[in-house]
Amino acid sequence: MKEMASITKYLAFLSGIIISLTVIFYIYSNILKSQLFEQGENILSDLVDTTTYGYGVIESLNSQNFTYCSDENLLAMRKSQFESNDIRDIGFLENGVLTCTTGIGILKKPIKGPRYDFMLDGHEFWFNHKLVTFDRTVQGIIIRKDNYNLVASFQGILYEHRKFNRYELLALKGEKIIHLFGETGIYQKNSTSSQPYFSSGLLSHSFEFCGPKGLICVAIEQRNFSEFQLGPVFLILLFISLISGVATLHAYQSIYSYIYSTKRRIKLALSFKGIKPHYQAIVELKTGKVIGCELLARFEDHIGPLYPDQFISVVGELDMSWLMTQDLILQAIDDFKDIQIINEPFYLSINVYPKDINNGNILKGVELLKNITPNLEVCFEVTEDEELHYSKVGNTLEVLSKSRIKISIDDFGTGYSNLSQLKLLDIDTLKVDKSFIDEVETGSIRSTLIPNIVSIAEKLEASIIAEGIENRLQVDELLKMDIKFGQGWYYTKALPLEEFKHYLINHSDYKFDQ
Template identity: 25%
Template structure:
């Protein structure tokens, strides 16, 4: 009796353990995944906050440049009228005027105060390019208000510190903006602790806290840093309730869920095998989307885009490329794209030395020189210059910085220009732009869609363009769909556009027809095709 009771008890215990263990394991895995997702989202938010801080600073610089071009002597009626125009034109500028010899001289808000002896203290920071900054300057018209004041060559502008942290964020996550050369907190969002933000910055965001998680980011062009934080939430902390819930649901629906998971896993296992078969038998196609120089509407090159039709159904590249990356099929897929691209465009590239094609590489392709060696071998004897085959890498590729940096340099040394594709949507830190040598930024369609609109994300495209110009990079705008977008991009000195406004992605034979039709008038006039 005791032996049987012990056996039954052991069986029950093992049964409970077998039931509970997967649940606890699932809760732990889900908690870890939630942690990673929250951290990635917070890093992305920090990157957006840096863009905002950069934008406010660039507006101040633009306002100062306008003040320096203002007509008339300092504090003259014409000079003050121009300063008033500057205040009206620049959204984040609160006041603009002249100073000298440690005193305010005049501004549209202060008037002419040269006789009032309004003292201006020495600046808190002097930049290498000639800007003076007062981080917390008391406004002469107020006993409590403090502005960020930026000056140069006797002109100044005042910025409300709140402009640096005024982001649309339903979660209302605390933000802090700092000058990283002096470790001075410039601005924090309402209710935030400046000392807490400074401490988090000094620790690189690695603050031990059960309540908060932190992320930091810094500007690629100015001595600005951002700290953001969000409240921690943990599934593990609520494990008793979760365990009870999962056990209750699991008893009723375990069999059904198990069957569905079996079917799903079966499909997932068969899909990679089908993709491997398609790659091996070269059933994957390549389409080419033109890239147009905006200044003269000239097609200068194309991007090679992978396409797959299975049993009459078009499979999204986002689906099968992801499956290829997860199942060690991405390198054979990239090799097939190169092979078909050269086979279909080789003659055109040889006949038109100014024309080029860009090929997308995955992060795995950029961890070794395998593909570079294959590309070099493939181009031998074709008469195609290395500059006619360009490399596109998404921002995710740059997360493996140590492995990628040397490969990127090798591609450029071999004569292949390097593009960053879908810029602004991936790797949240922009610091890699300082350590990687690249040639072109491609602005993602999601940002091009919002240009010239009054939306929270509409500031991103102008910021990326300004950053690219400052770093000496060319810009390609993806997803261009209207003439108004083209006009806006030309006004911002964007060199190239790509999208359905010009042409969709098409097979090689359609591309050749499109190119010949597009350039027929020039050919008739005796102008070279490209």
Template identity: 30%
Template sequence: MKKYQQKSIIAVLTGGLVFVIGCFILLNFAAQQLTAQTKSDAEYILGHVEGAIAERRRILTPLNKLAFKQCDNTTLLEMRRALFDAKYVIDIGFFKGNQLVCTTGAGLLSKPINDKQPDFIRDGEKVRVRFEPELYLLLFSERPMEVIIVRQGDYNLIMQSTPFTNIGITAPDWEVIYKTPNALHHLAGKEGLYQQVKNSVFFPYETNSVCSSTSSQYCVVVHLPWSLFFSNNHLLLIISLILTCLAGISSALIVDARIAARRSTNQRIRKGLKKGSFYWTYQPIICLQSGKLIGCEVLARFEDKYGALFPDEFIPVIRKNNLTWTFTEAMIATTIKELTSIELLPEGFKVSLNIFPCDVELGNVSLLPQITELTNSRFIICLEITEDEYLDTSIAHAHFRTLVESGFNLSLDDFGTGYSNLRNLQNLSFHQLKIDRTFVQDIATEGLKASMIPNIMELVHKFNYTCVAEGIETTEQEAILKMAGVHYGQGWKYGKPMTASKFKNYITNQHF
């Protein structure tokens, strides 16, 4: 499979993964909203149930306390007063013995009606409750009503389930039940729903049930299907799906662009080495004791028609693609020529060039003495090599000795941050240690790294090295390093990396 096909598959898979995650998040959000809606509906209905229970107590308890023995105008008047501001009760009846003898709506009955057996009796209050799916009131004999009949003492209440209906709730199906130890008693709504929910015949999150905190035997269950929920929120669902699709597509495009950018970076660097897109800058190195310019470090920069790349972008690519020696040869060919053209630079001026540790192990550095631009230069060429396990080999040691014998100076770059082997430090034939900028920046906060500078200087003196501190930005840092015995300094306090022409002007203006 070709590389571009593999990268396209990665982009598509990334977009698909983002889409799936987005759908999962959307579904989870919908589940939370569905749960919240069913809970809200259940609590709404339960609120009416508790209201009906409170209303029953508010009406029946005072009426029974009146202790009427027969139904007359006084009895009917009290019953009608109780019914006047009732919310759930539509009729009140009076019993003599076990026979209904009058109601608020029909008055005194011409023929008493025998009471029926209740569905259940609430213990304690001796409340008899019966569900009646079709009751014909005497005043509305042509219209059957679904009611709950509650009797306590000599009175009963006809309570219609209208306030529990779909007004104010979203769920199409619900049920109010009363639980006894041996049975469930239907009071309102869709009969049998509670048992279906208990048997888990519905999808997750579609149902919710709550029981009264004051009368725990009264419970409400509601069922809101996913299909109806999505239908009620179809516009939001469509928008969310569109956004999720866009997120997936955008992620795929971003990944594809990043992959393309990486591919493009490789190509740009390869072409840049051939077409001169790399250019070199020079940062001054100052003697801390005298304040004089003694050398510079060569630093690489890159810019082509697509823009600039930072060192932390192109250096890893150079290493990965085994272009380190090609890069080093291009650097030497250009920098020595540019610096040689600056007549103000004296003989013995130190030029620090960065060398990749892998080129030491591979033996490429053995070619340096053969480069006449270096061997015939009026400068002291200092090769800066970062600490690395490549340096801790007999092959590396042999190459170092050859370079020293050829007149090169060796500097151990970023000392203390990389691979350290103090036992071999003296055997590496180095002339100089370079203190990493993180140690210098730690001076202001008196951090741990700053406290290690005196120890580093002990090693410097022990092995008769010189020392350069990089990253100096303030007079305070300079003074502390100078007091510690550091020989040379490099950093923005003395000058940023600059092109050859600007470096020439720098030298002229600073009068070194």
């Protein structure tokens, strides 16, 4: 059991670490998802802004109605390029043939370009086109309408996004993927024009996002925590994990203590009638025949059993004593409803809490028992207790004395009652406490008090039952003291109903209707 508890604590600690790491990863993943989504939108937005700006530049140049590549035309083209950060070159075409550019000037040999990749918004587009200007190769987008085209450089457009060193910009032409910029192979065809795609992994996160028309897509991949220094991140994660593990272990121990607490177990048992009656035989000492029994509460759940001295007081603390007593009474009535009368009714003793006499709950028991079979003689057994306010329960005692229910004082000689108080209760039976019986064999001073108890019983016109009898010698000594009835392990311990019925049938003349 201890080994299992240790393993459970270890698992709770480990669970705390795993949960904390999972939560941290989940939070980080969602933050990174937002960042990548925002970055993907910004990349496409910058492309759209550059394209829109390019439309304006081309429209402005076409509106000037130049017919050939004059110095005035080149000046206007270079002025437009100078005013833009992203345009790397502007060209003039005559009859679809490029004759001059801002980078080279008038071409010695005019160039007739390839067919465009896309037609968008009335403009022709070439993607991933390389254009030699001076001594550099510019990679980007060529946009053309009527007599002018311009080259927008990816390096210029995407310069501010360089912190994402693993991303890919591409164009989709049907099923064909045209790589435009960045690192090839990152795009995995997971996104659509209407639905971005985000993937989280233990090592990295990836994101794919396509523009509204699904022509241009961006894919970004980032290794986890690469934006931080790994040393400090590891120490922070280790610290948080240890704190979470300890917190989870503490929470587990608190929950464990609550779940396994006697109060919770008893409260749950009372809610579902989980406290069961057992019956211990009361016998005639001279003959050994059973004349009745005492109902004793027993409890066991999936955790294990609890002894009466572990839970009886807890029931009182929970203020659920009458609920338990009522359930046990109803069960006992049902258990003995078919018992047959021989000479005397079967004696059934049921323990009640003193507080249930004080608050009048015991009168509910009178109501429960008013219509029971005459085959049963029910006795409420009250433990001598300082909580029993004799002077304040007159009406209750009067109702009890007029009912069929008898009153017994349990553990007599160990409590707080006196003779005048006992007369108020109209006592039928005194039960001599086991501590007196244990010493009857040795003739100790304590055992010499038993004749005094017998004398008190005679004055009350009450019978006596000796509790806790464990051997034959005790029986013989009690008989010498004129004690007629007793109970204890010498005869039998408290038994569940079926076992008690079997014992009763074999040790008495009582039978049960079939």
